[in-house]
Amino acid sequence: MAEFWIGHRRYRTKGEAKEAVRKVLYRYNVGSIVDQEDDHLLLLDLLDMHHEADDKIGPGVAAFAIAPPQRGPYPGFEVIRTDGSRIDFSYQTCLKPPSYRQQVMNVMRDEVKSxxxxxxxxxxxxxxxxxxxxxxxxxxxxxxxxxxxGPSFVDIAEEFTETVGGWEAIELTPSTEPGLGKFKDRDLAERWFNHHEEHAALGLLSSQENQRRPRR
Known part of the structure; x- marks a missing residue:
């Protein structure tokens, strides 16, 4: 079976990725805050894969909690936003094949890694x-x-995408790794690289500070 990715984490199969998420879910009691750094970061990357990620994230993610069962006997995950509001999300939905927008976003991150x-x-x-x-x-x-x-990576990517006609206008090469590839049009790739370099206001944080800042 094909490898599966959650953020930078590579799993041998989608089932292995699902099991990693389930271990987080059952590591905590219902109502508890997910307070281990690695677990928090995994859920941030997992939530980014949800097809309604922007709506779920809202003003930003402050923390995650284990929500009581809503349908059936199993608990779930809950986003605690920076404004104090809460909303649940299905990890099963997040593990469905990524949208084209998500695939392009992954490639955009890879194109500016240098x-x-x-x-x-x-x-x-x-x-x-x-x-x-x-x-x-x-x-x-x-x-x-x-x-x-400054502006988040998502904001920078969306602004660029609007100038070229939307996500579907960015054609990708066949993936050499799941979820990754390159811009097929290398002139467009250079335009994206320059756009990112012009608008990205980078800085350094500790890993703990970075994981707790509002995520969009």
Whole structure:
């Protein structure tokens, strides 16, 4: 069977990915906050795969909780938004094949990965591996390049997409890995790279600070 991806996590099968999510679900009691960092980050990436992700995320994700059963005997996940409101989401729905928008978004992230890596290396070479939010010293294992200073990655991607005629106007090469590929039109890829470089206001946070900032 084909490999399956949730964010950067690769699973041998979709069933293996589903089992990883189920382990998070049953690691906590109903009503509990998902407070382990790796579990929180997995659910953030999982929620991004939902076909109604924007509506579920709303103003941003503050935390996740384990919701009581709504239909049948099984608990589920609940998003706690930054404004205090709550909404449930189905992890089964998230694990359905990604929409074309999600596939393009994954490729867009991959196309600008060199910019993110170069920013991190430049800060490291300058001896300024500190959080731009709290001033906390950082190390290689506790550092996240973040968009918290300006428009989110989603905002930058959507603005670019509107200028080229929508998501369907961006044709992708056949995937070499599930969910990934390249822009087939390399001139368009260069335009996206330049657009991202022009609009991305990058900064450094600790991994903990980054995971707790509003997610859109």
């Amino acid at each position: 910019t993110i890596n170069a920013y991190f290396e430049s800060r490291k070479m300058a001896g300024s591996l500190i959080s731009d939010q709290s001033g906390t010293p950082l190390d290689n294992s506790n550092t996240a390049v973040s968009y918290f200073r």
